[in-house]
Amino acid sequence: METTDFSQPIRQSSKGIIIIFAFNAFSFFKKFFVLFIAFGVSIMRRKSFGGITPTMMLLALLGVLIIILVIAILKYLNFKFHLSKDDFHLATGIINKDNTIIPKSKIQNVYIKQNFLQQIINVVSVKIETAGDKKSEIEISALDKPTALLLKKKLFNKANVENEHAEQIDTIEASEVFFKVTPKRLLLEGISQNHFKSFLLILTFAYGIYSEFKDFLKDLELEKHVEGLVKLDEDTILNLIITNVVIILVVVLFSFLFSIVTTFIINFNLEVVEHQKTIEINKGLFNKVSLSLTPSRIQNLVIKTNRVKQYFNLHSLSVKQAMVNAKQQKNFKIVALEKEQLNHLINKLLINYNNEGEVAKPRPYFIRISVLEMLAFGIVINALSLFLFGIEMLWINVVFVPFAVLYVYFAYKKAYYKISDNFLTIGSGVIDTTTNILEIHKIQEVELKQTLFQQRSDIASLVISTASKSVTIPYVSKLEALSIYNFLLYKVESQDRDWM
Amino acid sequence: MNFTNLQIQTEQLPKVEDVVLKPISKSYLKIILLNKLALYTGLIGLVFGLKYIIEKKEEVQLNLWYMLSAVVVFCIFNFIVSLLAFKKRKYAMREHDVVYAKGLLVHSITTVPISRIQHVEESRSWLARHFGLATLKIFTAGEAGSDLSIKGLPYIEAKQIKEIISDKVNGNN
Numbered sequence: 001m002e003t004t005d006f007s008q009p010i011r012q013s014s015k016g017i018i019i020i021f022a023f024n025a026f027s028f029f030k031k032f033f034v035l036f037i038a039f040g041v042s043i044m045r046r047k048s049f050g051g052i053t054p055t056m057m058l059l060a061l062l063g064v065l066i067i068i069l070v071i072a073i074l075k076y077l078n079f080k081f082h083l084s085k086d087d088f089h090l091a092t093g094i095i096n097k098d099n100t101i102i103p104k105s106k107i108q109n110v111y112i113k114q115n116f117l118q119q120i121i122n123v124v125s126v127k128i129e130t131a132g133d134k135k136s137e138i139e140i141s142a143l144d145k146p147t148a149l150l151l152k153k154k155l156f157n158k159a160n161v162e163n164e165h166a167e168q169i170d171t172i173e174a175s176e177v178f179f180k181v182t183p184k185r186l187l188l189e190g191i192s193q194n195h196f197k198s199f200l201l202i203l204t205f206a207y208g209i210y211s212e213f214k215d216f217l218k219d220l221e222l223e224k225h226v227e228g229l230v231k232l233d234e235d236t237i238l239n240l241i242i243t244n245v246v247i248i249l250v251v252v253l254f255s256f257l258f259s260i261v262t263t264f265i266i267n268f269n270l271e272v273v274e275h276q277k278t279i280e281i282n283k284g285l286f287n288k289v290s291l292s293l294t295p296s297r298i299q300n301l302v303i304k305t306n307r308v309k310q311y312f313n314l315h316s317l318s319v320k321q322a323m324v325n326a327k328q329q330k331n332f333k334i335v336a337l338e339k340e341q342l343n344h345l346i347n348k349l350l351i352n353y354n355n356e357g358e359v360a361k362p363r364p365y366f367i368r369i370s371v372l373e374m375l376a377f378g379i380v381i382n383a384l385s386l387f388l389f390g391i392e393m394l395w396i397n398v399v400f401v402p403f404a405v406l407y408v409y410f411a412y413k414k415a416y417y418k419i420s421d422n423f424l425t426i427g428s429g430v431i432d433t434t435t436n437i438l439e440i441h442k443i444q445e446v447e448l449k450q451t452l453f454q455q456r457s458d459i460a461s462l463v464i465s466t467a468s469k470s471v472t473i474p475y476v477s478k479l480e481a482l483s484i485y486n487f488l489l490y491k492v493e494s495q496d497r498d499w500m
Numbered sequence: 501m502n503f504t505n506l507q508i509q510t511e512q513l514p515k516v517e518d519v520v521l522k523p524i525s526k527s528y529l530k531i532i533l534l535n536k537l538a539l540y541t542g543l544i545g546l547v548f549g550l551k552y553i554i555e556k557k558e559e560v561q562l563n564l565w566y567m568l569s570a571v572v573v574f575c576i577f578n579f580i581v582s583l584l585a586f587k588k589r590k591y592a593m594r595e596h597d598v599v600y601a602k603g604l605l606v607h608s609i610t611t612v613p614i615s616r617i618q619h620v621e622e623s624r625s626w627l628a629r630h631f632g633l634a635t636l637k638i639f640t641a642g643e644a645g646s647d648l649s650i651k652g653l654p655y656i657e658a659k660q661i662k663e664i665i666s667d668k669v670n671g672n673n
Contacts, residue, residue, distance in 0.1 A: 322641060444640045445648070447610040448516075455607075467641040485611070486513045492613045493596035499616060499641070 006083040006154060009091065011076065015121050016142030021072035022117055023141070028068060081140065083154055088128065090138060100138065106130050108297075108323045110152045112145075114288035124148045124288075128155070129325070175280075178341070179272040185314065185336040186267055190260030192308040194431050198262075199255040206251060267335050272345070279348065281334060289331055295349050297321045297500055299442050299466040303342065303435040310433075315342045319349065322467035322500050329468070350423065350439060357420035362475040365459045367412050369475065374404040417473045419484065422491075424464065426471050436471045438464070441497040446488050448481055464488065467499060514594070516611060521590035521601055527631040528652025529586055534627065536582060540575045547571055581605065591650050593661060598638060600650050612648050616640050620665045622658045634658035638665070 029036070039057070074094045081090045088107070090100040109129040118124060123142040130137075143151065268285035279293045300320040309315065316335040324332070337345065346353055378400055385393035411430045418425040426436040447463040454460060460481040462473040473484065551564045585604035592599045598617075601609045621637040628634060634655045638648040653661070 443613075444616045445610060445612050447608055449606060449608045451606050452604065465640075482515070482517050485609075486515055489516070489597060489611055489613065490513045493615065496615065 006151065009080040009082040009089070011080055012140055012142045013123055013144055013147075014076070015123050016079070017069075017072050017076045018121060019118065019123070019125075019141045020075050021069050024068050024072055025065065028064070079140075083151075088155060102128065102130060102138070104155060107155055109328070110155050110292075111328070112148050112152065112290040114284075116286045118142070119286075119288065126151060129323075129328075175273055175275045177271060178274040178279075178344075179270075179334070179337065181267060181270040181336050185312075186264060186270070187260065188312045189267070189309070189314050189316075189336040190263035191256070192306065192312060192314060193259045193263065194306065195252070195255050195259055196431070198258045199252065202251055202255045202258060263335070270335065272334060274348070279345070281332065283331075291328070291331055293319055293321070293332065293349070295351070296498075297323065298349055299438065299468040299499075300471070301346065301349065301437040302469075303346075303437070304429075304432050306429075306432045313338050315339065317342060317345060320466075320468035324468075346437070350437065353423055353437065355418075355425070357418040357423070357425070359416050359418050360476075360480075362412075362415050362417075362473075363459055363477055365454070365457060366415060366475045367408060370408040370411050374408060378404060415474065417476075419487070424471075424488075426473060436469075438466055438469075438471065440488060440491045441495050442466050442499045443488055443492050444499065446485055448485055450478065516599060516609065519592045519594065519599055521592045521599065523587070524589050524591065524650070524652040525631075525633055525654045528589075528633055529583075530631060531627050531633070531652065532582060532586060536579060540579075543571050543575065544568070589652065591653075593664070598648065598650075598661075598665070600648055610648055612638055612640055614665060614668050617665060617669050619669070620662045622662045624655070628652075636661060 071094070075092075078094050078097075079090075079092050081088065083089070086104055088102045088104060090098075090102075092098045092100070107128055107130060109127075111127040111129070112124050113127060114124045118141075122144070124145050125139055125141040126143055126148050128138040128140075140151075265285045267283050270283040271281070273280040273282065275292075277295070281289075281291045281293070283289060298319055299322050302318040302320065303315060304318070305315045314335070315337045316333060317337060319332040319334075320329065321332065334345070378397075381396065381400060382394065385396050407430055411428075414427055414429050414433055416427045418427075422440055424438050424440055428434050428436070443464055444467055445465040447465075448460055449463060450460040454475075458478045459475050460478045461475055462481050462484060464471050464473070473481075476484070547564070547567050550567070581604055585602070588602055588604055588607060590601045596615070597611050597613045599609065599611050601607070618639045618641055621639070622634050623637060624634045632655050633652050636650045636653055636658045638650075640647060650658075
């Protein structure tokens with residue numbers, strides 16, 4: 001492998017032209033898409049538009065493409081970066097020259113990504129994030145992989161370490177692939193997902209399409225057809241019910257497929273690599289991403305599983321870090337972990353987490369609130385079905401009441417909290433079983449909440465925020481809430497430990 | 501250490517419930533009143549406006565009094581709640597944290613440790629300047645919702661608190 005020298009200003013790989021060109025062309029066409037359609041249609045119709053013939057249009061289009069290409073080449077030529085001892089330097093701009101300098105110590109994250117086009121021409125893009133807002137992001141869109149990895153390493157090396165010494169460390173640093181997902185487990189993960197979300201998505205999508213094509217359907221005189229059906233006797237009512245059931249089954253099937261396919265695309269070839277201090281996640285089919293996790297920056301861990309997944313021994317782990325933008329945050333999720341692997345990872349990410357502490361439950365008030373919620377929901381559903389479909393639709397309660405009872409039962413059963421010396425663990429969920437873990441010294445703010453009605457029964461809730469997420473301990477007795485409150489504050493304020 | 505041990509220990513910990521919370525400046529009530537008055541005039545105006553528009557098209561006259569009384573009841577209720585809630589707005593500063601309590605229907609006590617504060621800001625609206633008040637905004641690194649803003653502090657006090665916090669924050673780093 002030829003090592004690249006980063007001390008001199010260098011350009012990205014010449015394939016970068018293609019990437020920049022494709023990206024610019026794409027965004028150009030996206031912007032003027034409507035205009036194109038309008039022009040195209042009117043020209044098709046009249047053969048000419050204000051003296052412009054189709055050939056002229058084509059030539060103009062070609063001209064625009066050439067201009068974009070020239071701009072891409074110029075951009076490529078003027079894009080230079082290099083590393084000095086403590087800083088990363090970047091010079092960009094064709095006419096307005098920009099010179100960006102980022103101190104290495106201020107770099108928060110370095111991501112390596114690869115979208116579909118980049119996979120084809122075998123380059124990767126490197127994204128450098130600092131603590132500021134989104135604008136302070138830098139993306140080098142085309143580097144070959146070894147160079148990118150080297151750059152990433154060098155960016156993370158502390159400036160005061162001697163260069164050669166650092167390289168030695170790198171070679172010593174044992175990195176092993178700790179976890180690699182198999183397609184079978186990924187398939188199971190997709191199947192056992194909570195399908196409600198994708199079901200709703202598909203349903204709204206189907207409804208949207210339906211209302212779009214309503215007029216079209218009317219033209220087909222479908223309505224008359226339907227009316228004709230309704231006029232017939234009870235046989236056809238059965239028919240109607242069957243059609244409805246079939247439609248719902250199709251939607252369910254679609255949402256199943258949708259869940260599975262998205263799980264596959266996002267988590268394709270998911271791989272967790274263990275370095276000495278950090279953990280690296282690689283995944284993705286069309287958009288390959290490579291992310292690294294640093295234990296000190298982790299604020300919350302969220303573990304999710306459900307009944308079916310537990311059976312297959314599938315657990316997913318989301319890692320919430322500070323100073324990561326919301327879009328990237330989603331990527332820090334490792335799915336289809338086995339129990340032992342999960343425990344190993346948690347131990348690596350949270351030092352000394354041993355799941356100790358006594359499990360405490362919310363007060364029975366929790367049940368009362370859940371029942372009230374379900375009651376309100378039930379009233380709305382009943383009113384709606386009565387209003388829309390008439391008295392017969394009240395049969396929906398046959399489905400709804402058991403659902404509501406199960407909902408309340410599981411919500412209370414799965415709710416608990418656990419406080420140990422350094423960690424706070426909160427369990428919640430209805431269909432999913434969610435476990436939230438956070439380190440007490442990373443708490444940013446504690447809030448005690450009590451409504452007017454809770455005052456009478458001496459109930460209060462606690463909201464605990466870290467730099468990336470807020471969690472709630474719901475409905476405990478006020479005395480207990482206050483003692484937890486005081487304990488957490490005491491822990492945070494007496495330790496003088498950094499939260500990041 | 502498990503939770504039962506913890507219970508005993510918490511007896512000796514500094515208690516947030518023992519902190520004497522200071523009410524915010526009385527003049528802030530005037531600002532609340534002015535704001536509410538503006539809101540109510542707007543709402544009642546809206547009712548009349550709606551009536552005017554609807555009556556132009558159709559002959560619906562009964563509507564007005566129902567709507568008006570509904571709006572007025574809402575206003576009175578809202579007014580009483582905000583008057584009572586005003587008394588709940590209290591704050592305190594301890595050695596290591598800032599405490600702020602507010603809310604009548606949903607009462608909340610929020611505490612931000614000073615070591616977690618990123619920066620402090622003291623801002624004054626036009627009305628607040630008129631009454632010699634200021635809002636103290638405390639920013640942490642937390643989620644967007646987890647910043648604290650204490651409204652209706654006397655200007656001098658807001659400035660003092662800001663100085664104290666800034667000193668402590670900078671001293672820690």
